[in-house]
Structure formats: C-alpha cells, structure tokens
Amino acid sequence: MNAPLLNDTFIRACMRQATDHTPVWLMRQAGRYLPEYCATRAKAGSFMGLATNVDYATEVTLQPLDRYPLDASILFSDILTVPDAMGLGLSFAQGEGPKFAKVVRDEAAVAELAVPDMHKLQYVFDAVTSIRKALNGRVPLIGFSGSPWTLACYMVEGGGSDDYRLVKSLMYSRPDLMHRILAINADAVALYLNTQIQAGAQAVMVFDSWGGVLADGAFQEFSLAYTRRVLSQLQRSHDGVVIPRLVFTKSGGLWLPEMADLDCEVLGLDWTVNLGRAREQVGGAVGGPGKALQGNIDPNVLFAPPEAIATQVRHVLDSFGKPHTDLNNSGPTHIFNLGHGISQFTPPEHVSALVEAVHSHSKKLRQTA
Amino acid sequence: MNAPLLNDTFIRACMRQATDHTPVWLMRQAGRYLPEYCATRAKAGSFMGLATNVDYATEVTLQPLDRYPLDASILFSDILTVPDAMGLGLSFAQGEGPKFAKVVRDEAAVAELAVPDMHKLQYVFDAVTSIRKALNGRVPLIGFSGSPWTLACYMVEGGGSDDYRLVKSLMYSRPDLMHRILAINADAVALYLNTQIQAGAQAVMVFDSWGGVLADGAFQEFSLAYTRRVLSQLQRSHDGVVIPRLVFTKSGGLWLPEMADLDCEVLGLDWTVNLGRAREQVGGAVGGPGKALQGNIDPNVLFAPPEAIATQVRHVLDSFGKPHTDLNNSGPTHIFNLGHGISQFTPPEHVSALVEAVHSHSKKLRQTA
Numbered sequence: 001m002n003a004p005l006l007n008d009t010f011i012r013a014c015m016r017q018a019t020d021h022t023p024v025w026l027m028r029q030a031g032r033y034l035p036e037y038c039a040t041r042a043k044a045g046s047f048m049g050l051a052t053n054v055d056y057a058t059e060v061t062l063q064p065l066d067r068y069p070l071d072a073s074i075l076f077s078d079i080l081t082v083p084d085a086m087g088l089g090l091s092f093a094q095g096e097g098p099k100f101a102k103v104v105r106d107e108a109a110v111a112e113l114a115v116p117d118m119h120k121l122q123y124v125f126d127a128v129t130s131i132r133k134a135l136n137g138r139v140p141l142i143g144f145s146g147s148p149w150t151l152a153c154y155m156v157e158g159g160g161s162d163d164y165r166l167v168k169s170l171m172y173s174r175p176d177l178m179h180r181i182l183a184i185n186a187d188a189v190a191l192y193l194n195t196q197i198q199a200g201a202q203a204v205m206v207f208d209s210w211g212g213v214l215a216d217g218a219f220q221e222f223s224l225a226y227t228r229r230v231l232s233q234l235q236r237s238h239d240g241v242v243i244p245r246l247v248f249t250k251s252g253g254l255w256l257p258e259m260a261d262l263d264c265e266v267l268g269l270d271w272t273v274n275l276g277r278a279r280e281q282v283g284g285a286v287g288g289p290g291k292a293l294q295g296n297i298d299p300n301v302l303f304a305p306p307e308a309i310a311t312q313v314r315h316v317l318d319s320f321g322k323p324h325t326d327l328n329n330s331g332p333t334h335i336f337n338l339g340h341g342i343s344q345f346t347p348p349e350h351v352s353a354l355v356e357a358v359h360s361h362s363k364k365l366r367q368t369a
Numbered sequence: 370m371n372a373p374l375l376n377d378t379f380i381r382a383c384m385r386q387a388t389d390h391t392p393v394w395l396m397r398q399a400g401r402y403l404p405e406y407c408a409t410r411a412k413a414g415s416f417m418g419l420a421t422n423v424d425y426a427t428e429v430t431l432q433p434l435d436r437y438p439l440d441a442s443i444l445f446s447d448i449l450t451v452p453d454a455m456g457l458g459l460s461f462a463q464g465e466g467p468k469f470a471k472v473v474r475d476e477a478a479v480a481e482l483a484v485p486d487m488h489k490l491q492y493v494f495d496a497v498t499s500i501r502k503a504l505n506g507r508v509p510l511i512g513f514s515g516s517p518w519t520l521a522c523y524m525v526e527g528g529g530s531d532d533y534r535l536v537k538s539l540m541y542s543r544p545d546l547m548h549r550i551l552a553i554n555a556d557a558v559a560l561y562l563n564t565q566i567q568a569g570a571q572a573v574m575v576f577d578s579w580g581g582v583l584a585d586g587a588f589q590e591f592s593l594a595y596t597r598r599v600l601s602q603l604q605r606s607h608d609g610v611v612i613p614r615l616v617f618t619k620s621g622g623l624w625l626p627e628m629a630d631l632d633c634e635v636l637g638l639d640w641t642v643n644l645g646r647a648r649e650q651v652g653g654a655v656g657g658p659g660k661a662l663q664g665n666i667d668p669n670v671l672f673a674p675p676e677a678i679a680t681q682v683r684h685v686l687d688s689f690g691k692p693h694t695d696l697n698n699s700g701p702t703h704i705f706n707l708g709h710g711i712s713q714f715t716p717p718e719h720v721s722a723l724v725e726a727v728h729s730h731s732k733k734l735r736q737t738a
Contacts, residue, residue, distance in 0.1 A: 168669035215640035215667040254622045271584035298584040300537035
C-alpha cells in the first residue's frame with residue numbers, strides 16, 4: 001500500500017484542475033549538475049550501472065527533491081532501455097552519448113525485431129516501485145519512455161546524429177521497413193509504460209525528442225501516428241486513480257494544432273513556442289476540453305544571475321497568463337518546466353532561484369484580476 | 370558591362386512575377402558531394418584557400434551549373450567571412466566545422482569589435498565580379514552573409530555548438546553586450562552585402578542559420594530586430610535593376626507571421642513548415658503584397674532512389690499549390706530549394722532527378738485548373 005499523495009499539485013495541473021501555484025519540475029533534474037549525483041554515479045561505475053541498480057536509481061531520483069521544493073519526481077532511467085531490451089546492446093562511453101552495438105538498417109535486422117520480454121526491463125519496474133516507496137507520498141512519480149520514432153532514430157543511426165541521414169534514408173527509401181520498426185516500437189513502448197504504471201508510476205511521459213527533425217507530412221506519418229498508437233494502448237488508471245499522460249515533441253511547435261486531439265492530458269513545449277499562443281490553440285476554456293501545457297524556459301537561462309533567472313521565469317509564466325482558478329471545473333493549466341533537459345554545467349544554486357521564482361510569481365499571478 | 374540575363378526565372382519568382390516553371394537552386398550546391406569540387410579543393414589546399422582564391426571560387430561556383438539546369442548560382446564563400454575580417458581568425462580543420470582563434474565573451478573583447486574595413490573582404494567582391502563575368506548571363510548570382518545573430522553565435526562560442534550555452538549565457542547575463550555585438554554585426558553585414566551588390570550580386574540572402582535556437586521573445590529581440598537593421602540599410606537596386614533580398618531563418622517557422630513585414634522579397638523555409646499554410650500566412654494574393662517563399666525539401670530525400678525523390682518533390686510543389694500565372698500582376702510564387710544545405714554524402718545523380726522533377730512537375734502544375 002502506497003502512502004497518500006501529500007503534494008498533488010502536478011497531478012491536478014495535468015488534469016486541468018485549479019492549483020494554488022504552478023507546479024514545477026525539470027527534465028533531467030536528477031543529473032550531472034548535482035555533485036551528489038556525480039558521487040553516486042562514481043560509485044556505480046557507469047551510467048547503465050546506475051540505471052540498472054535499484055538502490056542507486058532510487059537515490060539519484062530523490063536527490064533533487066532534497067535540494068529543491070519540486071512538485072514532481074521522474075524515474076531515473078534512459079529513453080533507450082526498450083531497444084536495449086530488444087537486444088541492441090546499449091552503452092554510454094564516458095563523456096559521449098548513447099551507442100548501440102547492433103544497428104537496424106536492413107530487412108534482415110528489421111525481421112529480427114520484436115516487442116521485448118518485459119522481464120528484461122524488470123530493473124526499471126523495480127526502480128519505480130522502490131522510488132515510489134521512498135517518496136512516501138511527497139510528490140508524484142513520473143514514468144517515461146522515448147517515442148517510437150525517437151527510439152527508431154537511435155536504432156538506425158546506432159547513436160546520436162547531427163543530420164539523421166541514415167534513419168531518414170531508410171524512411172524515404174523503404175517506408176515499409178520504417179513502418180514495421182515503428183509499429184513494434186509503439187507496442188513495446190505501450191507495454192513498457194503500462195508495466196511502469198503497474199509498478200507505481202503516477203503519470204507517464206512520452207519523449208518524442210526527435211520528432212521535430214522530420215519534415216511536415218513525415219512527422220504526422222512516422223512520429224505522430226505511432227505516438228497515437230502508444231496512447232491508444234495505455235491504461236487510463238491504476239488502483240482507481242487516473243494516470244495522466246504527457247507527450248513532448250521537441251521542436252514540434254508548428255504541429256501543435258494537430259496534437260490537440262492526441263489522447264493525452266498534457267503537451268510539453270520547447271522554448272520556441274509562445275505559451276499564450278499555445279494556450280489559445282490547445283489550452284481550451286474553463287469547463288471545456290483542452291490540454292494542460294508543460295514547459296518551456298530555455299535551460300540556458302540558468303546560466304544567468306539569479307535576478308535575471310527570476311525575470312525570465314516571470315516572462316514565461318506571464319506568457320501563459322493567469323491559469324484558471326475555478327474549483328468546480330477544469331480549465332487551462334500550466335506545468336512549469338524547461339524546454340529541454342537541464343545542462344550538466346548548471347550551477348545548482350541557480351535552480352533554487354528558478355523554483356522559488358516559479359512558486360512565488362505563480363501565486364501572485366493567481367491574485368491578479 | 371555585364372551580359373544580359375538569359376534565365377530570369379529566379380529573379381522573377383523573387384519579385385512574385387509569374388514564371389513558366391518553379392525555379393530551383395540548392396543551398397550549398399557547390400560542395401563536397403561533387404567530385405569536381407573535391408578536386409578543386411585539393412588543389413586549393415584548404416577551405417579558406419579555396420574561398421579566397423578568385424579563380425577557384427569562380428570555378429566551384431559554376432560546377433553545379435555545368436551538371437544541372439539550376440536557375441540560380443550562389444557565390445562560393447562562407448557565412449563567417451565578416452567576423453574573420455573583424456580579426457577573429459577563421460579556420461577550418463579537416464573534417465571539422467569553423468573555428469575562431471579569438472572569441473568574444475567579455476566586455477573587453479566586445480569593446481574591440483568594429484565594422485571591418487571592406488578591403489579585407491576584397492577577395493569576396495573580386496570573386497563576385499569574376500563569377501558574374503563567367504556566368505555570362507546564364508543565371509543570376511546570389512550574394513550572401515550570415516545574420517547578425519548567427520555570426521554572434523560563432524563569435525562567442527568560437528565555433529559550432531550543440532547547446533549555444535556560451536552565447537546564450539552572455540545574452541541572458543549581459544544583454545547590453547549582446548546588443549552591442551549585434552549592432553556592429555548588423556552594420557557590417559549591411560555594408561558587406563551592399564558591396565557584394567556593387568560587385569555584381571543580383572540578389573542577396575541573409576542566412577539566419579541559428580535564429581531558431583532562440584526562445585520566443587529572445588528571437589524577436591536578438592535575431593529578428595538585427596535582420597531588420599540589415600535590411601533597412603540594403604540598397605534596393607543597382608544599375609537600375611532591382612536586387613531581391615532573401616531571409617532564411619532555419620527552424621523559424623513559428624515566427625513566420627512576425628516575419629511577414631520584414632522589408633525583403635523572399636522568406637526561406639525549412640522542411641518542418643507546411644508550404645500551403647505558409648502561403649496562407651505570408652504569400653499574399655494576386656495583385657496584393659506578400660512574400661515569395663523559398664524551400665523546403667528535406668536534403669535527406671536525396672538519399673532515396675530517383676522515383677522516391679520525384680514523389681517527394683511533387684509533394685513539396687503540391688503543398689505550395691499552383692503559383693499564380695497572371696502576367697499583369699504580382700502574386701504568390703515559390704522558389705524550390707532544400708530546407709538546409711545539401712549533404713556531402715549526396716549521390717550527384719540524385720540531384721539531377723530532383724531538378725528534373727521540379728521543372729517538369731511545376732510546369733504541369735501551372736496547367737491545372
């Protein structure tokens with residue numbers, strides 16, 4: 001039996017319910033900018049050593065919560081655990097991005113792909129259960145996965161890419177193979193997220209980190225359609241509690257109108273998007289349908305002095321405008337976040353300034369006429 | 370006295386005049402994907418050796434025209450010649466991006482910046498004059514520069530960047546210094562482009578390659594405002610002939626409505642933008658004001674087989690729709706291009722398939738009701 005949720009601000013905002021302040025959490029909030037994270041990682045020996053060890057994963061997930069009054073926690077893991085479980089062999093060389101030992105670039109490699117046995121991802125579900133217990137109801141725990149397209153990018157490229165040449169070559173040359181990869185990825189991601197929910201995740205987020213590199217038309221066909229396929233398979237509640245679903249397409253601002261009918265509660269936005277315009281497009285009205293919006297300050301703001309950070313935080317909150325305050329209806333809400341993961345070079349004390357500014361200014365904003 | 374222009378399709382489309390086909394040229398059309406370019410570059414010894422030698426620069430500018438029936442040529446040069454002339458010391462290591470020997474990160478370095486003496490860029494103007502002569506009226510010659518913000522990115526970072534951390538740190542911490550850099554860059558770029566026009570450039574393009582990395586609000590203040598400052602200083606004609614001005618902000622599709630009132634003729638678009646929607650937003654009507662649109666196929670389409678390339682070309686042309694055909698009025702026009710520079714790995718014969726498909730399908734498109 002899990003402890004009752006003491007701070008439900010994030011979950012309420014996901015469900016477009018009124019809150020007394022704008023909840024805030026940060027993508028990659030458990031990460032290298034924190035000295036305590038680096039200490040745990042040194043003990044673990046490697047990134048995957050950290051991610052696959054339940055105690056370490058629990059420890060680093062809770063570290064930012066001990067420093068900052070954040071309104072949500074997110075499972076410490078990687079977006080590429082699913083293709084790793086498919087047998088592609090994920091590794092992280094020191095100071096480099098992810099690498100796969102096997103790549104998926106031809107018909108034979110695609111034919112071998114299948115939805116992986118979830119037992120291979122038991123370390124993730126164990127971490128979810130352990131973190132949930134350690135949180136003891138402080139804040140909700142968000143589970144996550146990469147989107148089908150984003151996973152495909154890494155599976156075809158074999159790692160990060162500047163130009164997505166290989167994955168797009170396959171997509172334009174052999175769309176049939178690409179659709180096959182994406183269908184398997186979508187079913188695997190849905191099963192993975194459902195198993196996280198059963199293990200204790202109180203919300204789930206799909207990171208479509210590379211949807212924004214696609215051309216108009218290709219995005220809808222090769223990314224959005226498979227995010228939809230994931231969402232259609234997700235369970236809506238667990239133990240009688242609704243599980244909000246968040247979708248974040250980095251650089252996807254142009255497609256926001258087409259994302260309005262995704263079967264999810266929250267849309268994440270990067271810093272190029274004007275939150276006020278996004279609210280008009282998809283935020284809905286009080287009493288009507290709509291999406292909660294999450295984002296979207298530039299992580300590089302955190303390199304400015306604290307006063308400048310507070311100014312930029314106010315700018316982002318003000319661009320969304322006053323969230324609705326109607327306790328009897330749902331309506332437009334905002335979840336504050338970065339528009340991308342926090343930089344490893346961020347001074348930790350600057351994060352305090354950001355969180356403080358979000359909480360204080362967002363309370364004031366609710367008091368305006 | 371320059372030869373009369375034999376193919377004015379590109380210039381007419383820039384001016385929103387009717388043409389019998391959609392003109393096409395490719396960003397970085399003179400480049401490493403062409404074996405003849407690699408041969409000339411080998412003779413020159415280095416990228417800057419190539420760019421600063423009038424004969425070599427002329428030779429490589431004309432190479433793609435000898436292979437493909439392109440409708441425009443573009444000066445072979447680099448977007449970073451202006452900061453090099455400011456004394457920052459540009460170099461290109463083999464297989465790497467640009468590097469500056471000096472960087473601009475503090476008050477002292479900013480204080481030293483000034484609009485450079487155009488004599489230091491004489492090699493560029495000599496190349497323009499030489500290329501124009503060698504073209505002998507085949508197609509028009511486009512001159513270009515990086516945008517003030519794009520130049521500033523490299524000047525502060527000292528080279529390419531994944532996260533723009535240093536330039537954004539300066540921008541958020543010391544906006545006064547950033548504005549000072551951008552003002553100098555804008556005045557330098559305007560003078561540089563005007564001198565290219567006087568040397569023979571028949572159109573000029575501002576590459577705002579990194580405007581799209583900025584947050585909403587910051588883009589308008591730190592990039593768009595200085596592109597405006599450049600445009601306000603450009604001469605509108607030379608020797609009695611109008612000089613079209615093109616602006617391309619990569620990843621700037623969300624700000625298209627705000628770019629509608631830029632004092633230029635053409636807006637470049639990357640592949641994330643739907644050309645039909647862009648036409649509605651800024652293309653204007655027959656007889657009314659508006660912008661010509663340039664773009665926007667994903668360069669990775671060129672890795673697909675020729676039939677797939679032709680399909681994607683038709684998709685892009687169809688998304689713009691039928692250009693106007695009224696010989697007595699200006700109206701919506703499209704200039705076909707990639708949404709970014711061509712990849713060095715592109716098979717040269719695939720470019721033939723693209724150009725052929727643009728010309729043939731765009732003629733058919735004009736015959737539809």
